[in-house]
Amino acid sequence: MRAKAPLLLVASLTITAGPARAAPDTPAAPLTRTDATKPAVLTAPPLKLDVRRTELPNGLRVVLSVDHTSPTIAVDVMYDVGARSEERGHSGFAHLFEHMMFQGSANVEKGQHFSLVQAAGGTLNASTWLDRTNYFETLPGHELELALWLEADRMASLLPAMTQEKLDNQRDVVKNERRWSVDNQPYGSWDEKMQALVYPAGHPYHHSTIGSMEDLSAASLEDVQEFFATWYAPNNAVLTVAGDFEADEALTMIERHFGRIPANASLPPSPDLTIDPLLGEEVRETVADQVPLPRIYLAHRIPVFGTDAFDALDVAADVLGAGRASRLYASLVREQQVAQDASVFVFPIVGGASMFALWVTARPGVSTETLEAATLAELDRLATDGPTDADLERVNNLHAAHVAGMLERVSERADRLSMYTCLFDQPERINEEASRWGAVDSDRVTDALRASLLPENRVTLTYVPAEAAS
Amino acid sequence: MSERPIAGAPRPYRFPSFEHQRLDNGLGVWLVPLPHRELVSIHLLTDAGAASEDEAHAGLAGLTAQLLVTGTRRLDASAFAETTERLGIEVGSESSWDSARAGFTALGSKLDDGLELLAEMLRTPRLDPGEFDRLKSERLNDILQARADPGRLADESFLREVFADDVPYGRLSAGRPETVEALTVEDAAAFHAGHYAPNVTDIIIAGAITPEVARAAIERHLGDWGGTAPTHRTIEPVQRGGRRIVLVDRPGSVQSELRVGHLGINRHDPRYFPAIVMAALLGGVFGSRLNLRLREELGYTYSARASFDPRRAIGPFIASAAVQTEVSVDAIRQLLGQLERIRDSQPEEAELAEVRNFLIGVFPLRFETTSGIASAIEPLAVYDQPHDWWQRYRARLETVGGSDVHRVARELVRPDEALILVVGDASVLRAELEAADMGPVDVVSAA
The missing domain is CATH 3.30.830.10 (Metalloenzyme, LuxS/M16 peptidase-like)
Incomplete structure (x- = not known):
């Protein structure tokens, strides 16, 4: 139901699991401790998460990851379709369509998808992003087949359940989602504006996932039918099951429920996402908004998610923005006290160019010019001198703990496995991200920053209080 | 198939x-x-x-x-x-x-x-x-x-x-x-x-x-940390006034943020389990009455919910939603209507079972992470809850029946005493709220 979750998807991934995950929390058994020494640089043990991949004859890619730590399972179906697939005049449609996927299907009544999962003690949701859309359920392990059946029913037979009334209802819900998250929210329009400035008009990433009110108003039942027929087919999807289940049993269920769904023989190619690697000019915009403090957003075009340069910039983002010892927090927030907060991240975009973005909020009385200059000085310093060994040790260890924490959740494991399969056709990348991060050295960070963080490749979006602007 | x-x-x-x-x-x-x-x-x-x-x-x-x-x-x-x-x-x-x-x-x-x-x-x-x-x-x-x-x-x-x-x-x-x-x-x-x-x-x-x-x-x-400290003071919550509307003016708002409620329960309330089941049924899960009515039927909001905030002393009970400005008054009516409805009659067993089964079944999901487990110990330490709290938790939920939910709804949900707090555009809302006859209206400016 989320139109976007860039911040949740930003960090690249490591995994430090493996045999350690093989047994349940109870009953307890003694733990052997052998690590009496304290290594100066901790690298998380590169143990492997169980990853098995197969494909049904209809093209559905299936990823299974068994882990009996907690008696729960997650099912995550990710479709290779997102806001990038929307045609002009249809912004927001991929997300509106995602809402329609909860309005019932041939054998499921409106509301029943939620009620069946909840009555089984599960949670569920969905998210739409530029490059993909996913649907997920987390349930007690013995309810695995319920989630598979529900997902298969809507993949096979959504359209008989679609009505104009349901579309009108969910259109209103999505418009209220937009009002809530964008239009009535201080700084709420920033990512929409940023995308529009970083990607040129006509590029599939130019418009936001939530879409415009106008385009939402224009969406029709025929659009729902056409979108479903075009994109919602097994050969355009990945199904991941993670958690406490038996692989053979699960595969039998998956074949039973999904095997009969026909492939779409005329699946269109992904849209052309080609774009110049650099913006070519400095772009600036000032926005007057109902905000008490000015805030500056910066964004740069960078190489796409999955490349070595992207990894290096991901590490750079953490050196600059993760934790109270990060460069921006230490310098702008604690020492100079020009900023109230600072946040830095990379977007996991796979076509054309991705984005390296940050925001800093001004302390009262600090001009945006002062804040911008102080921020750029820190970017320059890192691009010039590179991260120190201490910087790299810090971000590697924080990252390892963070990712281990995320991957304790079965839903997060399923989501990441689906993502790696959908975007790269490589689920096993979930086991390689620690080494990819660990392999980033100071030179790679400086090279990547020098190539991308150029003034002529920068968008600066400055929010100022409306009273001050008028 | x-x-x-x-x-x-x-x-x-x-x-x-x-x-x-x-x-x-x-x-x-x-x-x-x-x-x-x-x-x-x-x-x-x-x-x-x-x-x-x-x-x-x-x-x-x-x-x-x-x-x-x-x-x-x-x-x-x-x-x-x-x-x-x-x-x-x-x-x-x-x-x-x-x-x-x-x-x-x-x-x-x-x-x-x-x-x-x-x-x-x-x-x-x-x-x-x-x-x-x-x-x-x-x-x-x-x-x-x-x-x-x-x-x-x-x-x-x-x-x-x-x-x-x-x-x-x-x-x-x-x-x-x-x-x-x-x-x-x-x-x-x-x-x-x-x-x-x-x-x-x-x-x-x-x-x-x-x-x-x-x-x-x-x-x-x-082990060698010394000293002693006093415990907290006692707080005795009292509600201000009865049913009334406070409109916090936020010019230009395209939505109204609604908060409807009154005082609720404290951490040690003996009605804790029926109260959380009742709140879940009313506004705690996706398929709750508030969300089904205001979102899935009327399309007024992205999300409507209700919950208790039990503390050592009595904390608030709040039903909330962010609704588009034009439907604000009807959305308040709908919220109040659901508060009345849960008091008026006992829920059907099927509806109740779905919510109860959710709370019981979702239990292990809350404890997937080490921090989730550590957090679960907190109420035992802070509120002196019995050590078998989590062992007995699901069994205690299972005993909550329709008459329990109905009884606590009548005791704990009191629309006649509710504060209706609206953050929205007073130039659009004021007259309509005053004409709605839902209680006296105070308009205050956003600080």
Whole structure:
């Protein structure tokens, strides 16, 4: 139901699991401790998460990851379709369509998808992003087949359940989602504006996932039918099951429920996402908004998610923005006290160019010019001198703990496995991200920053209080 | 093929076993060994939340908790951040009404180093004047930012309007600008000296530990911590007035943030279990009555919900939604209608079973992570809940029947006494609200 979750998807991934995950929390058994020494640089043990991949004859890619730590399972179906697939005049449609996927299907009544999962003690949701859309359920392990059946029913037979009334209802819900998250929210329009400035008009990433009110108003039942027929087919999807289940049993269920769904023989190619690697000019915009403090957003075009340069910039983002010892927090927030907060991240975009973005909020009385200059000085310093060994040790260890924490959740494991399969056709990348991060050295960070963080490749979006602007 | 599948046999699940003891200095120790995990979570809880400050110093508990992570006598703010983060440890600290909390989640191998730093921070904080002033102004700025955010403005305004004047709960635990402005680093030092002591502190460690190793580490770093501190003051919540509407004017708003409610229950209320089932049915799950009506039928909102906020003393009960401006008045009617409906008749068994089964079945999902398990121990430590709380939790939910839900709804949901708080555009809403005959309307400006 989320139109976007860039911040949740930003960090690249490591995994430090493996045999350690093989047994349940109870009953307890003694733990052997052998690590009496304290290594100066901790690298998380590169143990492997169980990853098995197969494909049904209809093209559905299936990823299974068994882990009996907690008696729960997650099912995550990710479709290779997102806001990038929307045609002009249809912004927001991929997300509106995602809402329609909860309005019932041939054998499921409106509301029943939620009620069946909840009555089984599960949670569920969905998210739409530029490059993909996913649907997920987390349930007690013995309810695995319920989630598979529900997902298969809507993949096979959504359209008989679609009505104009349901579309009108969910259109209103999505418009209220937009009002809530964008239009009535201080700084709420920033990512929409940023995308529009970083990607040129006509590029599939130019418009936001939530879409415009106008385009939402224009969406029709025929659009729902056409979108479903075009994109919602097994050969355009990945199904991941993670958690406490038996692989053979699960595969039998998956074949039973999904095997009969026909492939779409005329699946269109992904849209052309080609774009110049650099913006070519400095772009600036000032926005007057109902905000008490000015805030500056910066964004740069960078190489796409999955490349070595992207990894290096991901590490750079953490050196600059993760934790109270990060460069921006230490310098702008604690020492100079020009900023109230600072946040830095990379977007996991796979076509054309991705984005390296940050925001800093001004302390009262600090001009945006002062804040911008102080921020750029820190970017320059890192691009010039590179991260120190201490910087790299810090971000590697924080990252390892963070990712281990995320991957304790079965839903997060399923989501990441689906993502790696959908975007790269490589689920096993979930086991390689620690080494990819660990392999980033100071030179790679400086090279990547020098190539991308150029003034002529920068968008600066400055929010100022409306009273001050008028 | 289209037949809904039959569920397999449920796997047994028990909340992990844990041990509890008290050191000679009074420190409460809770250990949850999870031997196959690689992470460890440490939560330190001290009875030094906002219930331990006086109203003239509202916000002091929160600022003191935040100040702790800005260094120790040995390590200044920069060195403390650098030292902890190089270990992969991000120390967090905060305070709520009922406790001040500090802790982290890290790889199990970092337990001893991390605990040493955490103990140093707790026992010998730096209490640096410059850092105090910085945090204080950040806090004041955050209050400013919160008031620009309609949802946060509604939350704060609701508390101010629902509690009578002299009830501390009528503000955020973070304080009010006037009181925060007056706080000094000496206040923080005195608060730390007076309220942080082992006899009012509990440490919870869950994850990749053996009890022996964890106990030894705790003894080493906190065993010789001395001193005693008083416990919190008693708060006696009283509601302000009866049914009325307060419209907080936020010109240009395209949505209205609605908060409808009154006082609820405290942590020790014997009706706790029927109350949480009733709140879930009304507004706690996606398929709740409020969400089905306001979202899935009317399309007025992205989400409508209701919940209790039980504290040591009685906290609020609030039904909420952000609705498009034009439908605000009808949305309030619909909210009130659902509050009436749950009082009027007992829920059907099927509806009740769905909610109860959700709360029972979702139980293991809450405890997937080491920090989730450590958090689950907190109410045992803070509210003295019985040690078998989680063992009995699901069985107690199972006994909640339709007549229980109906009875607590009649006692705990009182639309006739509800405060209706609206953050929205008064130029559009005022006349319609006044004409709606739902209660007297006060219009106030957003601070």
